Amino acid sequence: MGLAVYPWQEELARELVSFKDNLPNGLLVYGPRGIGTIDLVIAYAKSLFCEHPHKDGTPCGECKGCKMANAYTHPDLRYVVSEAESIPRGIPFEPPSNATKDRKIYREILIHQPRELTDFLNLAPHIDKGRRIIVVYPADAIRADAAATFLKSLEEPPERTTFLLVADDIDRVLPTIRSRCRLLRAKAPTHEESLNWLKSVGIDDAEEALARAAERPCLVTDERSIRDNTDIDAKVRDQLLTLTTMAPAVRMALLKTLAQGASIELTNIAVKEGRTALPVSAVLPVLERWSYDLLAVKQGLEPHYFPAYSPQMKRLVGSVDAEKLFKYSDSLKAMRRVVTHPLNAQLIIEQAILRYRKTMANQDFD
Numbered sequence: 001m002g003l004a005v006y007p008w009q010e011e012l013a014r015e016l017v018s019f020k021d022n023l024p025n026g027l028l029v030y031g032p033r034g035i036g037t038i039d040l041v042i043a044y045a046k047s048l049f050c051e052h053p054h055k056d057g058t059p060c061g062e063c064k065g066c067k068m069a070n071a072y073t074h075p076d077l078r079y080v081v082s083e084a085e086s087i088p089r090g091i092p093f094e095p096p097s098n099a100t101k102d103r104k105i106y107r108e109i110l111i112h113q114p115r116e117l118t119d120f121l122n123l124a125p126h127i128d129k130g131r132r133i134i135v136v137y138p139a140d141a142i143r144a145d146a147a148a149t150f151l152k153s154l155e156e157p158p159e160r161t162t163f164l165l166v167a168d169d170i171d172r173v174l175p176t177i178r179s180r181c182r183l184l185r186a187k188a189p190t191h192e193e194s195l196n197w198l199k200s201v202g203i204d205d206a207e208e209a210l211a212r213a214a215e216r217p218c219l220v221t222d223e224r225s226i227r228d229n230t231d232i233d234a235k236v237r238d239q240l241l242t243l244t245t246m247a248p249a250v251r252m253a254l255l256k257t258l259a260q261g262a263s264i265e266l267t268n269i270a271v272k273e274g275r276t277a278l279p280v281s282a283v284l285p286v287l288e289r290w291s292y293d294l295l296a297v298k299q300g301l302e303p304h305y306f307p308a309y310s311p312q313m314k315r316l317v318g319s320v321d322a323e324k325l326f327k328y329s330d331s332l333k334a335m336r337r338v339v340t341h342p343l344n345a346q347l348i349i350e351q352a353i354l355r356y357r358k359t360m361a362n363q364d365f366d
Contacts, residue, residue, distance in 0.1 A: 031186025034216025
């Protein structure tokens with residue numbers, strides 16, 4: 001597979017390798033979360049410091065450059081990565097000086113992170129004729145105050161400096177950042193590619209796991225890795241797991257609720273794991289896939305994501321106008337803007353389910 005981390009990344013890996021001898025100041029790779037894009041970009045960043053790379057761009061893994069890059073100690077390689085994404089990958093993360101012990105893990109890039117790049121950018125590369133590489137993820141979740149500081153570095157980068165940015169949602173990346181980068185799109189794997197890969201890495205009931213992760217195969221393996229990592233604090237592990245996918249029992253309860261349509265009881269609209277309300281990022285994929293299946297059934301097709309609920313869906317859409325189903329689907333897309341926002345997740349999700357309840361009653365919602 002060359003530099004590709006996953007089977008579906010071979011084309012993208014070749015594109016990245018083609019930039020190796022002529023890197024732009026900013027390279028932005030974007031694609032849906034959970035398909036392994038950040039893993040490929042990290043592998044690519046590390047490969048740039050290999051002293052004896054193979055012809056296909058893969059690093060030798062034995063030279064000094066490879067060893068330092070793999071240990072996250074290379075002086076010319078830096079990461080500006082949110083805490084939630086750094087912990088599972090073992091990337092060092094330094095919280096801000098005012099962070100409290102009982103805080104939740106940070107899901108956005110904070111202002112102190114781009115500020116800490118100042119000294120790094122003012123130094124010449126440690127390797128003669130080499131480059132400094134800065135990996136940024138998620139580039140679509142940079143706090144407003146941090147974005148201003150980061151943009152200045154991106155607008156006026158020192159010589160021989162490249163920013164490798166990764167975004168899950170290109171539409172949420174600031175236009176001023178997009179305009180200063182070369183864009184590369186990461187294609188999502190097909191259902192068969194995802195399924196075959198999950199089976200090859202030993203995932204039990206791969207079909208169910210893939211559906212639960214909304215066709216994002218790396219969410220499945222990320223969840224397994226987090227659950228198996230005993231070095232992660234238990235409270236932190238619980239928070240990280242809500243960012244990947246919800247537990248099967250919680251997902252089943254949510255689907256049973258959705259199957260009730262207009263008859264959903266108002267006391268049954270919270271989506272929690274134990275006493276903890278799940279974040280929007282965990283619930284939204286399920287709602288989106290359910291909405292997609294309802295639209296398919298309305299057009300006389302069979303549901304793709306939840307085929308077991310075909311009878312219920314046919315009953316639900318029988319008295320609902322198609323335009324109302326489309327309106328509800330569009331409202332879920334708008335929810336993506338608050339996936340990483342520090343709002344009350346429970347209120348947002350409850351609003352989404354209340355809108356769904358009205359839609360199934362063939363009523364308009366605000």
